[in-house]
Amino acid sequence: MKVAVIGGGWAGLAAAVELTAGGTATTLFEAGRVLGGRARSATIDGRELDNGQHILLGAYRETLALMHQVGADPATLLERRPLQVRDNSGFRMALPHLPAPLNLAWGLLAARGVGFAEKLRTALWMDGIKRQQFRLETDTTVAAWLDAAGQTGALRRHLWEPLCLAALNTPPERASAQLFANVLRDSLGSPRRADTDLLLPRANLGRLLPEPAAAWLQAHGAEIRLKTRVDRLETTSDGVLVDGQPFAGVVIACAAQHVAMLWPEAATAYDYEPIATIYLQFSPETRLDFPLVSQLGNHGQWVVDRQGGLLACILSGHGDWEALTDEALADELESELNLTTKASWRKVIREKRATFSGRPDIARPACTTSHPAVFLAGDYTWADYPATLEGAVRSGRRAAQHLLKI
Incomplete structure (x- = not known):
């Protein structure tokens, strides 16, 4: 045939x-x-x-x-690491090498920059989502879903919203809660610990x-x-x-x-959402504490250490950053990184219709x-x-x- x-x-x-x-x-x-x-x-x-x-x-x-x-x-081609979410505000949640769901429970309990009461509320919320098999009665936006669940504190800003934007390429105010729940089901909510690992390209x-x-x-x-x-x-x-x-x-x-x-x-x-990748080349010894960092600032969202001093900054979804020229955008992100050295080479790659918008x-x-x-x-x-x-x-x-x- x-x-x-x-x-x-x-x-x-x-x-x-x-x-x-x-x-x-x-x-x-x-x-x-x-x-x-x-x-x-x-x-x-x-x-x-x-x-x-x-x-x-x-x-x-x-x-x-x-x-x-x-x-x-x-x-050989991918570096497997237990999931960590950390940003430049001091927040950090790192999953240990424990069987699921103990890895998530321990990672949440040990998360830095979050009060115990909020950790407990989040653990109970996640348990409820699992019991519902990650199915929502009706689809809504991620922002509305988090509001209804009382997820309005540090974990929302430092964990759920960055993960939503990374997974759906759509800001939480427009993103589908059901699609995000499906992503959580097969990652943080998976019974297989390996499913939560980050696979970073070598x-x-x-x-x-x-x-x-x-x-x-x-x-x-x-x-x-x-x-x-x-x-x-x-x-x-x-x-x-x-x-x-x-x-x-x-x-x-x-x-x-x-x-x-x-x-x-x-x-x-x-509808479609854009993605911009801003490559910044620093001195070869420059490296991040962890290869993937959530960058909180006016524009930066995620930074990936591509080794050899090359950092890739990622911006997803429609936002104010789209109005900036390539030079201005690279300037802003280099400033937000706040490194002691200056980039010797910069390149901005934009895709205006990178993905469909993951709306409800x-x-x-x-x-x-x-x-x-x-x-x-x-x-x-x-x-x-x-x-x-x-x-x-x-x-x-x-x-x-x-x-x-x-």
């Missing part, structure tokens, strides 16, 4: 690997020059950098399994999946067509035509905003379509999660499994 995958992001790669492993002759179409979609590496100012910063968790089981499948060893995103997946696909007979934009998709009695070329079936794995051009019934009316009750399309040989993949189709790499990978594998059954 000859099949096509349109889109070479992580969803498309997952679909292509699953289809090829299932014995199909797979052709992967990608409009760009490299694979990886919004999680890719690029050469910028002579440096190999990621187009944005992504943090993985131990709960990314399908992503880790896919990496293993294509020969990318997570143990290598660029290209080496984590796109490059080894491409090598695996080609070694197993798949065809990859880079710089090939698909303009037309037509259905026939026995399959589909991709720009006139016949295939038995197709997985459409391009970004949500581009799907309607190929398959109008899948048109979506999402947004409509999410199914994997299947009105045609039995056309399937959709992409993080926007994995309704259980916000826009995440794990959702993308799961959606790609699911779409491929459907296609293999026709």
Whole structure:
């Protein structure tokens, strides 16, 4: 069976690997020059950098399994650490190497910068959420959910709100409480301690999946067509035509905003959120106390230590920072870091439509379509999660499994 995958992001790669492993002759179409979609590496100012910063968790089981499948060893490429949330105000919550849920209970009890009464209220709230199996009666915003739960103190500002913004790329005032609850269910609320671990990249995103997946696909007979934009998709009695070329079936794995051009019934009316990554190069000995820090200031949100003195500052969701020039934004973030040395090199990477906005009750399309040989993949189709790499990978594998059954 000859099949096509349109889109070479992580969803498309997952679909292509699953289809090829299932014995199909797979052709992967990608409009760009490299694979990886919004999680890719690029050469910028002579440096190999990621187009944005992504943090993985131990709960990314399908992503880790896919990496293993294509020969990318997570143990080598990712640094696994117990979750810590700390910021420049002195707040710190660190989970110990204890079985779940004792690790969370101990981490909450030992958290710095939080009173005991608030810790107790939060522990009782988390226990209640677990007993409800992380299902809300009605969806609302994260801000309203936290208000109703009495989560209005230090943990809200230093833990829940930063985690919400990191996971949903949407400010708590607009973010879906149910999507956030789903994230908590599979991370802090998971019965597996390993699911709460941080997985920090030791290598660029290209080496984590796109490059080894491409090598695996080609070694197993798949065809990859880079710089090939698909303009037309037509259905026939026995399959589909991709720009006139016949295939038995197709997985459409391009970004949500581009799907309607190929398959109008899948048109979506999402709002989108931006992401900016500001790379700052300091002297090689510069390092953070922990590789991931929540940066509280006028604009800064998270800082990742990429080693060798390179820090990546991440800004997610619409905000005042969008009005700043690249130079002014880099100036602000360097000032907020308050380091003793000055950055010798700076680069701002902005994506205006980085992810769909994870708002309450947004409509999410199914994997299947009105045609039995056309399937959709992409993080926007994995309704259980916000826009995440794990959702993308799961959606790609699911779409491929459907296609293999026709």
